[in-house]
Amino acid sequence: MPDDATLRELAARQGVCVRPILQHVTDTLTGTTRTVVIACGATRAKVCPSCADTARRLRIQQCREGWHLDHDPPRPEPDNQDDEPENDGQADEYEDTGRRVRSTRRRQDAPNIPRLEVSDRTTGRIFEAPDGKTYRPSMFLTLTLPSYGRVTSEGAPADPATYDYRRAALDAMHFPKLVDRFWQNLRRATGYNVQYFATVEPQRRLAPHLHAAIRGAIPRKLIRQVVAATYHQVWWPNLDEPVHTDPAAMPVWDELAHAYADPQTGALLPSWDAALDEINDDPAAMPAHVIRAGSQVDIQGVIAGTPLADRVIGYLTKYLTKSITDPLHNDHDGEAPISAACRAHIDRLADEVRWLPCSPTCANWLRHGIQPKNPRPGLEPGRCTSKAHDRDHLGLGGRRVLVSRRWTGKSLDQHRADRAAVIRAVLTEAGIDMDDHDELSATTTTPDGTPRFVWTTTHPGDLDGPSYARLIAHAINQRQRWRNQYETAKTRAGPTTPDLSATARSTAAPAV
Structure with missing residues (x-):
């Protein structure tokens, strides 16, 4: 497997977060656990070029949507x-x-x-x-x-x-x-x-x-x-x-x-x-x-x-x-x-x-x-x-x-949700089911009212946890698969489909 520096460079080229945050999610009903990778959300390229580019593209959408209303x-x-x-x-x-x-x-x-x-x-x-x-x-x-x-x-x-x-x-x-x-x-x-x-x-x-x-x-x-x-x-x-x-x-x-x-x-x-x-x-x-x-x-x-x-x-x-x-x-x-x-x-x-x-x-x-x-x-x-x-x-x-407060009437989170909704709509129309982490929501409860999913932070290299190389390699493969699915869905939908491939690279977090 390539070394960490090579994987980091490849991840940046593929739009994958190079310093992901790991969360262990435990399902209290079934007892199963899984590791979820969350993008760091940095806005400076020297920290994480992929997340910084995602944040910039979101601001581009916000600027364009409100300018000529x-x-x-x-x-x-x-x-x-x-x-x-x-x-x-x-x-x-x-x-x-x-x-x-x-x-x-x-x-x-x-x-x-x-x-x-x-x-x-x-x-x-x-x-x-x-x-x-x-x-x-x-x-x-x-x-x-x-x-x-x-x-x-x-x-x-x-x-x-x-x-x-x-x-x-x-x-x-x-x-x-x-x-x-x-x-x-x-x-x-x-x-x-x-x-x-x-x-x-x-x-x-x-x-x-x-x-x-x-x-x-x-x-x-x-x-x-x-x-x-x-x-x-x-x-x-x-x-x-x-x-x-x-x-x-x-x-x-x-x-x-x-x-x-x-x-x-x-x-x-x-x-x-x-x-x-x-x-x-x-x-x-x-x-x-x-x-x-x-x-x-x-x-x-x-x-x-x-x-x-x-x-x-x-x-x-x-x-x-x-x-x-x-x-x-x-x-x-x-x-x-x-x-x-x-x-x-x-x-x-x-x-x-x-x-x-x-x-x-x-x-x-x-x-x-x-x-x-x-x-x-x-x-x-x-x-x-x-x-x-x-x-x-x-x-x-x-x-x-x-x-300004009435530029679009939306918060940045709402703009982010709009981008994700476009991607999901295109994939759904093409018959492709995208991984959905809403099922792991921290607000989901068990019948007795307690949280069903418990999230805990971990780090690459922790005991029984994934290494950084394995984590990034998996994220790169996941991102490539999503991109191929989205390009296929756009082809099926026709030329009127909006080109939001940058959104496809940032809408969900891959699971390891």
Whole structure:
């Protein structure tokens, strides 16, 4: 049998998960057991290329289904949406609670924008051509962040000494807030409930930027006006001069006070609420950071069913399987070596991100002589567990895909179920029975009401369990058999059958 590395490569080519999760399922009625392989569900190609590609294809379907709708989709249930954050954006608020609010007045250096009552409509206008044909165009929008210094063609700063790494790191950390504020402003300026499918991707210089499919057509002049007028103020304590920089003299946990204290004087550090109250009481206080979008805005009109629409969807989802640092690599797999200048650029930005606070609960506030919100023992500056501090994220700790609540009216799980339903319908029509694991559902009960199937996690190589090689080999064979069945079913059904072969590779888990 081939070695594990060869099988992993073959599995990736066949669309099989390379790091599966094993579950032993015991039928309490019959006493029989079987091993079920579940895909890991990773969204990064370097972790599992097969699962990452499956996730990307699901997002492609979600984007395509909602972009050019000619009717308002139903309002989803609150638990069925996991994409768009709720934020009324009525004021520049402190980011711990909605109770501590500064002035709602706009900044004097920000232009005004129209403010209309937002209707419940989610679809765009209909345009009629001279020949009587009607169109309902949509848009593709790209937003960027401002420049932090001139960069070379490979993305590294031309002069690292003058490149504004601090501002770049803070902008990356608070970019999701700026994007959220932009959609709020755009809805108020247009007067309808603008719906979007957006992805956050890294530029070669490692600054995040936004690609967005927008349902409906909006005047380009108005969009540029909203971009120029959108900003987000971070009302946090001052971030300029850390108080505690010596790793051997960081604030210590006081068990009796349940708070952190100065290592030299023993005095308790100001609480998070006290630090914010001090800012609120100072009429001359300035925000710790203000983030704005860059001046470069790309806007394209897109008509449903055109080649451009398909190209744009591919462009929207192109980098979803990549990490933030991958654009600096020279090949498509992100494995080629990068130049010393680019590596130094990553190191410098990663070091800046490591020590800046990412949220009110971040341990890095101890360096500034302030207790994080909800403090607990064991916090250590520079070791915050938020992914914003990871080298692969470089400050961007939020979601990479942002979808408005009424884009399709469905959750991602519902889109996944739709893909599976198409596959099963095609197979059923062709007289092919696909393996169905619903019979092993954890919700199935015995006559006395107890769970019939008991699931327990195991690992390849466990005693009496399958080896990794046997497991992957079986999964590859199973996947090939399913694919052949689906291609046969499509042939029988005729040319109108949708080509969802990618779905066939991910709808069910093989049993060993």
